[in-house]
Amino acid sequence: MAPALLVAELDAGSRRGSALPREVLQDILAGARSVAEIDAMRVWERTGLPRPLWNAVLRDSDGGFIAIPDAWFGTGLAWEIDSCEFHFHRDDYARTLARNARYAAAGVPVLQTLPNRLRSDPDSVATELIAAHKAAESTPNPPVHAATKRAS
Template sequence: MARGSWTRDAEALFTASRRGVITVAHLESLGVPPATSYRRCLPGGPWQRLLPGVVLLRTGEPTRRQLIEGALLHCDGQAVVTGVEACRRQGLNRAARPDEPVHVLLPLHLKVSSTGYVLVERTKRMPAPVRSDDLLLAPPARAVLDECRRLRERPPIRALLAEVVQQLGVDPAELVAELGAGSKRGTALPRSVLREIADGARSAAEAEAMAVWRRTGLPEPVWNLELRDGRGRYIATPDAWFDEVALAWEIDSYEFHFGQPGYAATLARNNRYSAAGVAVVQTVPSRLRSEPHSVASDLVSAYRAAAARPRPPVVLLGRHDRAPASRAARQIRPSAMS
């Protein structure tokens, strides 16, 4: 483009950009003097500055994709997007926070620093990237753990890891292996949460339910195994199951169970429980956090009621068949709930 002709061909500038995002150096190669680029980014001008040396060729709020393009240009195109952004672009159903940084990985020898909304992490262990929509992304296991290492509280780590296991199909064993291969900094909480997931919890609410169960003094339930009736017909896969008394505990989270069309499926599940004579306790996740003592009391009461009636002929797949427990075997261990 001849010097000065850019003023007559704004479309050519946009074509040379990445969704409207371009470096000042690239603009200079197209005939736009750096002083002109910066002047056009001043208040009232037609462009805006995203990052040092990176310009958006319009005003208004940048899109998330434009912010990512700016971050990649800041890193000279050598970065891989990681963190929750990389997970989201591989199928995680989670909206971006307004203040969420764009987290990128760079080879250790490059001297690019974090700035503005860009979080630059230099690493000697660059992942083999996944390409999606012309972006290079860290694989889900690496991306989610890069995010979790920065978090300082258990609930958001628990929720994020559970979502990645559920929505992206990441094997917990893969997460454990990835955690062991990387930096040990910031891994204590993710390791603890992964142990919960490995024990059978497949949602953040189920992991919290385990903590509530420990308050009750009840026998340990099994988690997420398939239940069938005496004729071999499928009933459900309860979140927690107390086999001796045929009591199911379902953590009916809107986020994990009641999304459309999940509500109708939940009603159908409850009808199957009723037809099979199975007692069921339903708990919403907010009560696990706000009223753990009350939830534990409800669970103990339901267990006692279930133990007082004949056990229905239902079978849990993956467990050896057992003879019906005697009344003595069904007694609740002494606990603070008595």
């Protein structure tokens, strides 16, 4: 069932016991695709930085695919939440390196964060995100186009 339909169903029913599902559905509608991305949204909220695009498709000036970062900031900064679970095995690691090579070739700075740090050390992650954003602001934006995909 699409998240928007679930929200409508919750709205039509009793509010009793629905706070957590409502909160999670709002995160999904905002672009989160995982618990780690919801945690990343919570860390971002601490920073005072402008709202990023969540899971935007990045393409270079020729239309070639670069990546789908967890968060994309208007300063040209990509933020990736990279877990060992999905990036540690040989093929997964190779895909992560290929993605990072595409970022580098396009001139996109990337901040990589382990998901467990979003909860265990959110203040340090927020500080790193602010510093990376500031560094990205001091350089020209890379020639990258971002397009959002709507949650269905």
